[in-house]
Amino acid sequence: MKKLIFFTIFSFLRAQGEVQALSPRVGTEIDVHENRFYRIFPGEKGFVSAQILTAGPNEFRVKIIKETHGQRVQKTSTFTLRKFIELQTHVNGQPELTKEALNELYKGMHFLQAAKIVTEIPKPQFVKIKHSGSKKLKGTLLSFENEILQVQTPTSVEWVPLDRMEEISYRMTTGDYLFLKPYIFAISAALGFGIGQVYNSQRKPETDIKWYNRFYGTIIGLIFSGELFDAVSTLLTPKETFILAEEEYERLRTQ
Template sequence: MNHWKNLFKPLLILGLIFPLIGQQGEVVPLTKHVGYTLDAEENQYYEVFPDISNFESAQFFEINNNRIETRISFVEYTRIKVSRRAYTQKEFIDLQIRLNQMPEITEEIRESFRKNLTYLRTKEILENIQTGQYVSVKHLNGKWVRGTLLSYQKERLLLQTPFAIKQIPISKMERINYREKIIQRPELKMHFYGLAAVLGFGLMESWNRKTQPAWGQQWHNRFLGAIFGLIAGAEVYDTSMILLSKKTQFGLTPAELDKINR
């Protein structure tokens, strides 16, 4: 009895594993020029899976003589998820024939499609948004959250709003409006600083005339006015450059991407 008990567990494990191994199948090429993996640019060009939003890649596996299974990877926010779709041998061959009749995708075509495949670079895009700028984030509930971007860490945006610091997980975001590149006008910087310093100096001079402090205090006030003016000038310059920079809209859901690309 003990002998059979000892054999039972290994046999049970093998009985469970072998069917799964059989279901894995062998990966087969879609066509000679596509190869074993259909990528996002090829999918857009050949329209193999036009109904799969945020398509990343797909591979085809021969399960048996009359069943081909495709495993489709797609992006949901920054995570890769997989769905499956089955073909008969005839359906798969028909697909191969259709693709072989089309011209092979070129690098120029790939580049034109790549510009619209921003969802493949979600993490990279969010990490490269310049902090310190004013951004607008559309929440999944439809509400907009606006504030100064402090950081992006652990798949969360940290925003300074007028009343509090808010953390927004990217899984709760539909869209973000931001400035991809902040313009710089160094030739205007001294004008901003100089004008702000003069205004600060002038304000404190006006204060001196009203209060009539001692001579030393008057110059102290003028100096403080100029310093505060320079600080304010730096802030005004930075804010102006941000506001003058072109806005970029980035959608994190298929629906928002469709709206942006219309």
């Protein structure tokens, strides 16, 4: 009897701290790709890896390695056997992680390339931004330096840190609408001529002044025709939206 008790205690002590495989799909160490695919610990920002160890009867301890501000830190927490089984069932109930599935997963993870995406936006460019807890901002993106976006709004200049960005929408190109340019120039010139004619009808100047006003209106119309063409091209070009925060990506993914 004493030998049996000793063997039981010895087995329990040896089992404590032993690494447990949550599922054959992830093994004894859960890496960042497996965590993103199976969503085992979806709320852990900066997740690098995790291991689950036995901590006692019906109790487990998870060690999560995270990267925060360029440094790796370890977070430890405990959970019950019931929670372990829930996570195990959650993983086993999903498809196996393959290279094709991983490539498909990363297609929508723009937050992994947030700095690159914002850097490559043609500037100045009209953008729509969601940041700092779903706050919305519309304006012209003037610059992006030291991971801070400078945005000109109708009333002020706003600075938005990249790490507070959740979503950005903009037009990646102005589209191939050069065939519209002659028509827009003609319409703009006609509008300028028409404005000059309206001015003449109100003032009733001499004949030479009338033609001067018409000519002046046409020139003004042609001057603004370039801006009009840019505006039309921008409006006709499809808009792209990029999710730049992992939390926002997870929220949309679970909807």
